Amino acid sequence: MNKLKEILDKEFSKNMFLVECDSMKPYLKKGDVAIYEPIQKGRGLASSIYLIQTKGYTAIKRVAFNVGGGIIIISDNDQSITEEVTKEELKDVVFIGHVIGRIIKDYSLYEF
Numbered sequence: 001m002n003k004l005k006e007i008l009d010k011e012f013s014k015n016m017f018l019v020e021c022d023s024m025k026p027y028l029k030k031g032d033v034a035i036y037e038p039i040q041k042g043r044g045l046a047s048s049i050y051l052i053q054t055k056g057y058t059a060i061k062r063v064a065f066n067v068g069g070g071i072i073i074i075s076d077n078d079q080s081i082t083e084e085v086t087k088e089e090l091k092d093v094v095f096i097g098h099v100i101g102r103i104i105k106d107y108s109l110y111e112f
Helices: 002-008
Strands: 016-018 033-038 048-054 057-065 071-074 083-085 093-103 109-111
Touching: 033 048, 057 093
Parallel strands: none
Antiparallel strands: 016 033, 033 093, 048 057, 048 093, 057 071, 071 083, 093 109
């Protein structure tokens, strides 16, 4: 796995993220690679799967937008925590990219 991380750290793989946990299992598993499209400033977002940064960690999560302006950060794995973020707390969440595909651990390419 360290060799894969080394490859992913190179310039050509800027828009790829190595999944390091099973919180999004079964769709993304530890060792899979998520392919994402960087978020452009000012672009409206819809409920989908994103690479986000919040509370000191970077992860891929399903994000649902609330009518009140907040979001729900959802892990697909039932054993992981779902987190509600209020409109006021949203300033602490950075949307890095919209996940558009994945390379599963056996190196097969799948698009969402």
